[in-house]
Amino acid sequence: MVAPFGDRLRRARKRAGLSQRVLAVESGVSLSLIRKLEQGERQDTRLETARRLAAALHIPTTALIAAEAGDAAPASGARAAHWADVQTALDPDVPDPRDLDEPPTLAGVRADLDLAITHYTSGNLAGIATFLPGLIRDANTLAGLTDRGRPLRMEVMQITGRLMTQTRNYASAEVAFSLAQAEVPDELHAAALANNTTWLLLRRGRLREAGRLAARWAESLEPRLSRATPEDLSAWGWLLLRTAATASRDARPDDAAHALRLATAAAVTMPPPRPGKTLSRAGFIRRFTRLTVGMQRAEQAMVEDRPDEVLRVARQVGAKHLPPTVGNRNRHLLDVAHAQVLTRQHRDAMETMLLVERDAPEWLPHQRYAKEVLARIVAKRRTLTPDMRRLADTMRLPL
Structure with missing residues (x-):
């Protein structure tokens, strides 16, 4: 059984030799909140507050949130119903309810995927919700008809996972990324999936997992800057930023600063965009x-x-x-x-x-x-x- 947050806080404070009052001063967290946490009147606290306390105690944030912060509840009511069809489409045991005369085509699914990405980047979440369930089903059907449809289905699952993460439907995001993992064709797509998965773990408060995943991939991808392509630099740079984000939240500022220095090197090395030339869309990697x-x-x-x-x-x-x-x-x-x-x-x-x-x-x-x-x-x-x-x-x- 995992000890409550207040018990872990009290033990860490005593080990550091600090009184509650001194910890309040050092962390900027109110004395009354520290007392409520240690006395069990408050069972948990925000990640930002945990980070402040951990920094004052000179321990990683994850030492305080040993159980890892639980998932934030997804949107409820009408907003949850908004994504119900997307969640159903991700379930392989639910048959396609549509009666279609013709099978989907590579060109048609790709065009719908481009539209989904456009809606996502412009923030039109309602727009993407209207046709994403059909796109998921078409991608599944196409992948069963031709091997060329499998990488396309992987891209559909990537954008679906990002959307579900954005709207705090974390369980559905995990399903989408798991389905994408089964179809990853190369290292660049795998890196993009690692970047997206790290973001999901970060939003769920699972700092230790997120940090390890991002750091492992950033180290694996580190390119020779003189020969790196824009895609290489972008994939590496985004994973370095995920590494920095988890490190800063885990009260490891030196690790975060190191990752940012490397990310700066990636950005400085990035060649200027050429007219008419865009990044490979591998896993929805954006230019860095x-x-x-x-x-x-x-x-x-x-x-x-x-x-x-x-x-x-x-x-x-x-x-x-x-x-x-x-x-x-x-x-x-x-x-x-x-x-x-x-x-x-x-x-x-x-x-x-x-x-x-x-x-x-x-x-x-x-x-x-x-x-x-x-x-x-x-x-x-x-x-x-x-x-x-x-x-x-x-x-x-x-x-």
């Missing part, structure tokens, strides 16, 4: 740039409670002027809003949140982080503006 690394640097600074550094890096990135579909731009802007709240720039923080809502209205409600940032903004106001009330309702902010 210095802006991508900059956003990760800001995220690491936010995890380490350095809001001034977040805003300094954000000025260099200039994400507000980037297209909404660029990399992790919208996630980065949540870090900016959080940093603005912590530096008492509440009006600016609200403007940043409204910008993200404008550009990614379907994406934003699925972000638990966004809800936490908005809660901080609302807590500082005696009277809410109409935009604050509307956004709080949209994101189902608890009363």
Whole structure:
């Protein structure tokens, strides 16, 4: 039986020779919360709080969350029903309910996959939900008709897994990635799958697994920079960023900084894009740039409670002027809003949140982080503006 979080915290604090009061000062976590955790009045806490406590105790975050944080509950009610057909289509025991006159074709499935990727990158989640179940079934049928359909089905499962991860349907994401694993044709696609799986593990709070997977693949993929292709550099760079993300959350800032230095080398080496030339779509790998690394640097600074550094890096990135579909731009802007709240720039923080809502209205409600940032903004106001009330309702902010 795994010891409760409070018991692990108390033992770690005593081993470090700190009183509850000193730990509160060192970590920035309130004394009352530490007492409630150790006394069992609170059974768990946010990953960010665990990281603060672990950093103050000079231990990895995973030493405190030994059981690994449980899955966040997927969206409920109407939002869960939104994805019910996708989840059903992933079940191999459920027959295709459609009565189709003609079998799917390679060209048709590929065109639908391109449309799915376009919807995903633009944040049109409702759009992709309408036809993704049919795409999954067509890909399964095609893979049974021709060997050329198998790699295509793998790509469909990759984008499905990413979508399920994004919408917090984690069990379905795991099924999709498992199905993709069975069809991986080469190392580049396998690396992309590792990148996607690491993201899933990270969102589920399984830091140790995520860190090991990302680090193992980053080490395996490390290229000779003088000969590396854009695809090689992008795959390596994204896995380095996953390594940095898990390390920073696990209170290992030196490991995170090392991964970011290597990621910077990958971005600097990346040749400029040539007109008409795009990356191979292997596993939905996106182009890796210095802006991508900059956003990760800001995220690491936010995890380490350095809001001034977040805003300094954000000025260099200039994400507000980037297209909404660029990399992790919208996630980065949540870090900016959080940093603005912590530096008492509440009006600016609200403007940043409204910008993200404008550009990614379907994406934003699925972000638990966004809800936490908005809660901080609302807590500082005696009277809410109409935009604050509307956004709080949209994101189902608890009363």
